[in-house]
Amino acid sequence: MSGVTLSIDGPTASGKTTLATGLAEELGLAFLDTGVTFRSLAYALEHEPVEKLRTELGSLLVHQPEIHHRRRGGGIRQPHSVLFKGEDITQKIWHSSLDGNLKSISQDQACRREILLLHQRIVEKYENIVAVGRDVAVTLLPRASLHIYLTADQAIRRERRRAQYRDFGDRSLAVGPATARDLENRDAIRAMPNALEIDSTYSPAPVVLTAALRGLRRYAA
Ligand SMILES: Nc1ncnc2c1ncn2[C@@H]1O[C@H](COP(=O)(O)OP(=O)(O)O)[C@@H](O)[C@H]1O
Numbered sequence: 001m002s003g004v005t006l007s008i009d010g011p012t013a014s015g016k017t018t019l020a021t022g023l024a025e026e027l028g029l030a031f032l033d034t035g036v037t038f039r040s041l042a043y044a045l046e047h048e049p050v051e052k053l054r055t056e057l058g059s060l061l062v063h064q065p066e067i068h069h070r071r072r073g074g075g076i077r078q079p080h081s082v083l084f085k086g087e088d089i090t091q092k093i094w095h096s097s098l099d100g101n102l103k104s105i106s107q108d109q110a111c112r113r114e115i116l117l118l119h120q121r122i123v124e125k126y127e128n129i130v131a132v133g134r135d136v137a138v139t140l141l142p143r144a145s146l147h148i149y150l151t152a153d154q155a156i157r158r159e160r161r162r163a164q165y166r167d168f169g170d171r172s173l174a175v176g177p178a179t180a181r182d183l184e185n186r187d188a189i190r191a192m193p194n195a196l197e198i199d200s201t202y203s204p205a206p207v208v209l210t211a212a213l214r215g216l217r218r219y220a221a
């Protein structure tokens, strides 16, 4: 299968990253986590005013997506990384103290437009890519081979996040209900002809991956 593009949207801790990684590994895709860019801007906002981030984003921030080999070849060919003004900030963007900044960035429409331009320049470089976020089907990859909306009950998502970050005391455990943007996005995806909605509440990650691969075969055939 060549020219595979996939979008995955859904609320916090629904399993987007897990599914994207599985698909990237299975199919040898680049993996763009758009949330990483939002988190990087939240970090950058500690150092630069938002006006500068908006107008100079393309030169201030370099986001390299992860690139996977096909499963039999194995492993990650290039790990994801983010450089801000040349400094590698990949490990610095997860701290819960950045939650307020993250909210400001994600609600700033001008910032969202600049972030989208940055992501469009990234996806143009890859023939085979999976992108993950909150609005990627609608904004970034409207012509993807398959659009996945992944969901799970809030209590389950909260429990998963708590388990995931058990050994990372400085990370945010905030898991809210699906936001208005999530629901608007879900409805837009439901209206797309090549869309697949997966509820992972009672489905372990390998089952979700199998469902996504089956969906891809159906729509990309
Ligand atoms: N289908 C699933 N069933 C159980 N746990 C899962 C499932 N998918 C992901 N997880 C776990 O839930 C946590 C959050 O998943 P993650 O992929 O980081 O979510 P997101 O990217 O949507 O925030 C991780 O610890 C992951 O291993």
Ligand SMILES: Nc1ccn([C@@H]2O[C@H](COP(=O)(O)OP(=O)(O)O)[C@@H](O)[C@H]2O)c(=O)n1
Pocket (backbone or CB within 6 Å): 011, 012, 013, 034, 035, 036, 038, 039, 102, 103, 106, 132, 133, 134, 135, 136
């Ligand atoms: N395409 C995107 C990606 C992330 N975001 C915001 O950035 C935050 C961090 O992204 P993330 O992918 O790490 O988020 P979670 O799924 O872990 O909540 C999200 O909670 C959203 O507020 C967004 O608004 N649009």
